[in-house]
Amino acid sequence: MSESSDALFKVWEEQQSEIRHMQTQRAMLTNAIIVVAVAGIGFVVQRGLTASMLGVTLPLAGLGLYGALASAKYYEMIRNCERRAKILIDRIDESIAGLDLDSVFVEASRQRRLETSRFIYFSQMHRLWIGLHLSVALTGGVLSAVAIA
Template sequence: MTEGQGHDVLLHFWHEQRDQARQSENQRAAMTNIVLVVAAAAIGFMVRQGITDRANLPVSVALTLLGLYGALASAKYRERFAMHMREATLMRRRLDAFYPALGLEDDRRSARDEHRRTHRLMYRVRLHQLWTSLHLGIALSGAVLTVIIAS
């Protein structure tokens, strides 16, 4: 294998890791959409029946479990995303070492620094924490409804 072919293989594997990371995010989004639809239907059902109706107890418990499942799955998708991005980062650094004139790492650092300066507050907010919090909020809603119904 020639050096150029080796670089092509490395670029292919970098692209594959980026695609896998994107797939993890797409799967997380689809799962979240399903959780939101089911949660909205469950809450709508309970409101229609009357929130304090004891027959809603299994629904409120299921809502709690659904929210907890969503939080766990969201965290797992984040873990997979991070793994693929870590691997892609290592490959990008290797590509940068092969082609230093391109300045891949310098451009990346410069863009990140500018982004951090431009979006000081939002830069600190981690997207995966927002997604997990959404699911935990659903779980909390189910738990509160369970307490209300059981009282």
């Protein structure tokens, strides 16, 4: 491999590392939100759902909305890294004759699609993360509405 290919590959590795780091951060944020949400809901169940519990239920809704927004932002940043990584792979592919990495990725994607159910294949992970956070927000909102009523 030439020096330029080595440099491109090194930058590609850094992009992959950044993607893994952001995915780990998103998972840790979600875990923290879920732990706080479960603790808040447990506190409300233990004390009873009264208007005084709005101090727990309203922040729960806000926390869920924050998680959904943060997950969407992480997805945007991850997609940006993936685009840069794809450009780097294309450049590496161009610089090394006969490598044809793009066909490897296309074939792997085709095989994955054949082996996976349609529902799972077309389900996008970031939407599941956002949906999880929105369910926390909805739970906080519904508990707040019931506490007020």
